[in-house]
C-alpha cells in the first residue's frame with residue numbers, strides 16, 4: 540500500500556490504484572483537476588505513459604491558463620510526483636484498461652467512485668521492441684504506410700522521422716484540447732484547411748475513431764493531385780467519413796464546424812480559416828500559421844524600436860509576432876480561451892508556432908477592451924490592414940493569396 544500524507548483513506552486507495560495500474564501495465568491516463576497548490580495558474584494535469592528513447596516514462600501535460608508545459612519523469616518516481624500533485628488537487632480521474640476511478644474531495648471529506656471501463660483502452664505498448672513507440676498514434680496503423688511514413692514492417696522510414704514526430708505532437712495537443720471541449724451527441728465535424736498531403740488529417744481521424752468518436756472530417760486543399768492522393772489513402776485505410784475537397788480555403792463554406800484545423804496554411808489562408816471557425820462557432824480552433832506576408836510591408840518601426848528593426852530579420856520576426864498576436868487577441872475578443880506556444884521544437888521545423896483556442900463563451904459583440912489593445916498595437920506599428928480583423932468586420936477586400944511555400 541502506498542503512503543500519502545492525506546487524512547482520507549479514499550485518497551490512499553486512489554493512489555494505490557494508480558500505482559497498481561502502472562505496475563500491471565494497464566494504465567491509460569490520469570487527470571488531476573481543480574488544482575489548489577502553489578503553481579500559479581495551473582488548471583489541470585494529464586498524465587500518460589509514453590516511450591522515449593526505448594524507455595517508458597511518465598509524461599505530464601501541465602495545462603496553465605495561457606500555456607501548456609510537458610514534463611517527463613522516470614516511472615520509478617511516478618508514485619511520489621503524482622502523490623504530491625494529487626494532494627493539491629480537488630478532483631482526480633484514473634483510467635485503466637479495466638476500471639475508471641474518480642476521487643472528489645473538499646476540506647471535510649473525500650468521495651471515491653469506481654466503475655468498469657466504458658471506452659476501449661488500447662493495450663499499453665510492450666517494452667523491449669527495437670523501435671521507438673509513440674503513445675498517440677499507433678505505428679502499425681495502415682494509413683501511415685499508405686502515406687509513406689512507415690514501411691511494410693511498420694518501421695518509420697528514416698527520412699520521415701521528423702514528420703512522424705510532428706504527427707505525434709500534433710495529435711497529443713489535439714487530444715488535450717478535445718478533452719476540454721463540449722462534445723455534443725452528434726459526430727464531431729472537423730475541417731482541416733490546407734490539408735496538403737493529409738498526414739495530420741488522417742492522424743486525427745484515426746485518433747478520434749480509436750477513442751470512441753464518430754468523426755466527420757474534411758480536408759480542404761487547392762492542389763488537385765494532393766486531393767486525389769489523400770482520398771485514395773483515406774479509402775484504402777477504411778476512413779469512411781474522411782473526405783478531401785479540392786477548393787480554396789477562402790471560398791469553402793461548411794455548414795457546421797466543431798473543430799477548425801489549419802496547419803501551415805499559407806499566409807492569410809490562416810485568417811480565412813480562423814474566420815470560418817469563429818463565424819461557425821467552432822469549439823476548437825487549432826492553427827500553426829505559416830509564411831506571414833501581410834504585415835511585413837506595412838510595418839513601421841516605433842522610434843525606440845527603430846535600431847532593432849533596422850535589421851530585416853528582426854523586422855520579419857516582429858511582423859510575424861504581431862500578425863499572430865492580433866489573431867490570438869481577436870480569438871480572445873470573440874469568446875475563445877487562447878494559447879500561443881511552441882508546436883514542435885525548432886530543430887524539427889521552423890514553422891513551429893501554434894495558436895490553440897477553445898470556445899468559452901458566446902459573444903454578440905467582440906470584447907471592447909481587447910479590441911482597444913489590438914488598435915493600440917496597430918497604431919504603434921502603423922498597421923492599416925489585418926485580414927482576420929477585416930473578415931470579422933465584414934470589410935474584406937478580395938486579393939490573391941497564391942503561395943509557393
Ligand SMILES: C[S@@+](CC[C@H](N)C(=O)[O-])C[C@H]1O[C@@H](n2cnc3c(N)ncnc32)[C@H](O)[C@@H]1O
Nearest residue numbers: 733734735760761786787788802803804805808
Ligand atoms: C505547407 S502545406 C501544409 C500541409 C498540412 N496542413 C501540414 O501541415 O502537413 C500548405 C498547404 O496549403 C495549401 N493551400 C495554400 N493556400 C491554400 C488555399 N487558399 N486554399 C486551399 N489550400 C491552400 C497548399 O496547397 C499546401 O498543400
